[in-house]
Amino acid sequence: MVPLGGKPTPFVRIRNDARETFERSVSDHPSVNEIQLVDTHDDETLYALDWEPSDASLLRRILDLDAVLLGATGTTDSWGLELRFPTHEALSAFQDHYVEEDIGVTVERIYNPTKPDAGPWYGLTPPQRETLADAVSAGYYSLPRQISTQELADSFDISDQAVTERLRRGISTLVRNTLLVEEPEE
Template identity: 80%
Template structure:
């Protein structure tokens, strides 16, 4: 049975947090993680950032091969990151345990992660790892998305839930479609690409946490 855990971790204790260093009120969100060439390639979205300073800091990190600007919209910037995660990193351990990173948001001090592990045993191994490595992880919530006490949201983040709900209510999935992606984006003051990614990840999360749970157990 899969299990979802929500946790916080100091930015300096998380490899991506050390690479993607930000200052002040800047917020950074991991939009998706795509396996390319055997490596997890993150797409990251930053708000209120000092772009030149951020890019220079990331490029100077020894594990980074390249950071590429994808697009900008208002005070948001989307990048793709080509990097080499170390074998002993927290993220590498997460991937080795077949866990899925559902959501990750960071600031100058803290990252909030939402992870889905394939079993409680895998979660226990993850906990053993960060305790042994003396990584300061604070568990906020652990739940099984199919249990009655899991709540009605099935792992959706608040932005995903809000966007999906509004999209359905406004007729985005109706035939004919009653609202465009750009109009949805304008509602939340984000880019067209950001709202599309939010909808895609939200739907994927719901399916993985409901329809595919039995398949994962088999």
């Protein structure tokens, strides 16, 4: 899904010579205004759809909950969706809606990309956050390096060692609260 002109535009990739069947069935669907061929490569064809999803559609429910459709894979029997919800309450509302409508929905995995208690700044202290942000902005992590730790230290009126410790602790905290987060037990 790509938001274009204020409305989501679905892009669909078709494989295994299903192009004609897809074009025919999508063109006949009442919510599709136009199907546009975007690209073909080997045995894959990419389409963009101009459509108006109905109020009862899955996409409308996703949009109403401020969720984002990250990916979808479908067959004639089922769909697998990867969705990002802004809150756990929105995810629950999504699932509850389909349970009430007697439509089978299974949540296979819930993933939180950060440690839940890390807060909006991933556990960084304000000085660590400010020092890391300034270091990146000033080119400390660029190749070649555009600012030294001493120059960073001077801008904060602290020692070179204090800047180095803030950077090390900040990076360690970021990694612990993002990359090293354990996946929840299923």
